[in-house]
Amino acid sequence: MDHAPIPTESDPRWQHVLTRDAAADGSFVYAVRTTGVYCRPSCPARRAKPQNVTLYPSPAQAEAAGFRPCRRCNPKGASVAEANAALVAAACRLIEQAETPLSLHELAEAAGMSPFHFHRQFKAITGLTPRAYAAAHRASRLRAQLAKGTSITGAIYEAGFNSNSRFYESADGMLGMTPSAWRKGGVGTSIRFALGQCTLGAILVAQSQRGICAIALGDDPEVLLHDFQDRFPAATLIGADPEFEALVARVIGFVEAPGLGLDLPLDIRGTAFQQRVWQALRQIPPGTTASYADIARSIGEPRASRAVAQACATNGIAVAIPCHRVVRSDGGLSGYRWGVERKRALLDREGATPATA
Numbered sequence: 001m002d003h004a005p006i007p008t009e010s011d012p013r014w015q016h017v018l019t020r021d022a023a024a025d026g027s028f029v030y031a032v033r034t035t036g037v038y039c040r041p042s043c044p045a046r047r048a049k050p051q052n053v054t055l056y057p058s059p060a061q062a063e064a065a066g067f068r069p070c071r072r073c074n075p076k077g078a079s080v081a082e083a084n085a086a087l088v089a090a091a092c093r094l095i096e097q098a099e100t101p102l103s104l105h106e107l108a109e110a111a112g113m114s115p116f117h118f119h120r121q122f123k124a125i126t127g128l129t130p131r132a133y134a135a136a137h138r139a140s141r142l143r144a145q146l147a148k149g150t151s152i153t154g155a156i157y158e159a160g161f162n163s164n165s166r167f168y169e170s171a172d173g174m175l176g177m178t179p180s181a182w183r184k185g186g187v188g189t190s191i192r193f194a195l196g197q198c199t200l201g202a203i204l205v206a207q208s209q210r211g212i213c214a215i216a217l218g219d220d221p222e223v224l225l226h227d228f229q230d231r232f233p234a235a236t237l238i239g240a241d242p243e244f245e246a247l248v249a250r251v252i253g254f255v256e257a258p259g260l261g262l263d264l265p266l267d268i269r270g271t272a273f274q275q276r277v278w279q280a281l282r283q284i285p286p287g288t289t290a291s292y293a294d295i296a297r298s299i300g301e302p303r304a305s306r307a308v309a310q311a312c313a314t315n316g317i318a319v320a321i322p323c324h325r326v327v328r329s330d331g332g333l334s335g336y337r338w339g340v341e342r343k344r345a346l347l348d349r350e351g352a353t354p355a356t357a
Contacts, residue, residue, distance in 0.1 A: 008050040016041045017053075022081045023294065029075050030055050031067040038062035042081070043073035082297075087111045088125045089300035091118070095134045096272070104130055125300050126276045137272035190236045193228065194248045195221045198255050200342050204228055205248045211265030215251060215318045217338035231316075255319050259286035259350050262320050270314070273304075277311035284325040287351040291329045313337055319346065 008014050016024035022042040031038035032048040038059065039045060056062040059069065059076050069076050078086070091107050107130055108118035122130050191213065193206040202221040206214040206228060214231075218224045229237065247264070254262040268278060276299045283298075284290050290298075292305040292312075301307070312323040318338055324346040328334045336343035 008053045008055065011055055013041075013055050014050060014053075018047065020044065022079065023298070025079050025081070028055055028057055029059055029062050031062045031065065036067055037070045038067040038075060039070040040073045040075040040079060042079060043070055043075075045070065045072055084121045085125050085297070085300035085302075087113070088122050091122060091130070092126070092133065092272070092276075092300070095130065096137050101134055125298070126279065128272075128275060128279065133272055133276075136270075136275050190238055192238045192241070192244050193225075194239070194244055195225060196248055196252060198252045200255060200338075200345060203252060203255065205251045207244070207247065208267045210267040212251070212317060212320065213267035213269075214316050215255075215320055216316065217255075217318050217342055255346075257349065258319050258322070258346055261286075264320075266317060266320060268317070268321070270311075273301075273307065274311045274314060277308050278315060278321045281312070281315075281322050281326065284322060286322075286325075289325050289327045289331070289347070289352050292326055292334075293329055295326060309334070322346075325350075325352070 013024070013028055013030075015021075017030050020042045024041040026040075029038045029040060030048075031054045033052045033054065034048065038056065054065070056065065063069075073079065088111070091111050094107065094110060095102060104115050104119060107122075108115040111118050113121065119130065122128075122133070126133055128136065191206050191208050193204060193214075196203050196205070198217075200217050202218050202224055204214060204216040204218075204221070204224040205212065214228055216224045216228065250264070251262065254260060268275065270278065277295060280295050280298050292308045293302070295308045296302055296304045299308075308326075312326055313335065315321050315323045315337065318324075324336060324343045326334075333340050333343055333347075
């Protein structure tokens with residue numbers, strides 16, 4: 001039996017049109033009978049009345065129905081957001097390939113933008129300023145060189161620093177400690193930690209001098225502790241004290257009700273790409289989900305879905321960096337570092353309703 005078409009106002013896609021949601025671009029188009037054109041959801045044109053609108057899955061179907069593409073939003077080509085994301089992705093590659101740091105003016109000129117507009121677009125898409133992105137990339141190169149056994153001086157120059165003095169000014173921000181301490185597994189550094197229980201099982205919370213550096217969930221607290229010790233085997237791990245217990249209680253409260261947010265500094269270290277992904281994850285509102293492809297597109301790397309999934313898997317700060325809000329393209333649950341059932345439970349607490357695994 002044939003079913004009547006869903007009225008436009010009752011179609012969940014209509015809300016994306018009302019909010020001009022750029023994230024929905026590419027998933028459907030809407031056609032306006034009074035003008036004879038079809039648009040992408042983010043089109044800045046004046047909104048049409050819903051009774052004059054028909055939603056189509058693709059431009060081809062809208063054109064088969066007799067509509068022509070809108071010249072303002074160019075629904076068949078790249079949107080302004082997509083074009084900017086591509087330019088920023090190209091700028092990221094320039095930063096990564098440069099032997100010495102590039103200036104803001106050099107990057108903006110290569111992108112064909114003014115320095116002000118480029119800086120704003122770069123931060124909006126990556127979550128980092130161009131300077132911070134370059135620093136994160138140098139940090140990842142530095143860690144790789146130190147792990148190879150390269151001398152500290154050699155590693156500094158291989159990472160793109162012009163002098164030792166410039167590096168040591170930012171060493172703590174990059175490694176959280178001196179290069180020699182990092183190479184020795186964290187010797188001379190102190191990290192406070194505590195183990196506890198929450199409704200999702202065992203929980204480990206750790207804090208460096210810079211902020212929360214680990215929130216881990218699991219079945220066995222000893223396994224959590226051993227895994228954490230393996231990250232910095234020579235660091236001084238300090239057991240819980242009353243002040244830290246209060247902080248841990250706040251973290252547990254946040255895990256129990258993720259929608260409340262966690263207003264605590266985080267000590268986030270990773271490659272430049274990982275930091276871009278993790279920053280994008282922090283932009284997903286509680287109660288909503290995004291696919292790996294969505295995150296890849298949002299950081300200007302539409303073909304990097306697998307790399308996004310890997311970055312999610314290496315996230316060591318559960319819930320505060322909400323990789324649990326990332327699902328498959330069909331809405332189903334995929335792998336989660338701390339178990340798919342915990343992922344499901346966290347989404348249930350936030351009111352999100354993903355498909356079954």
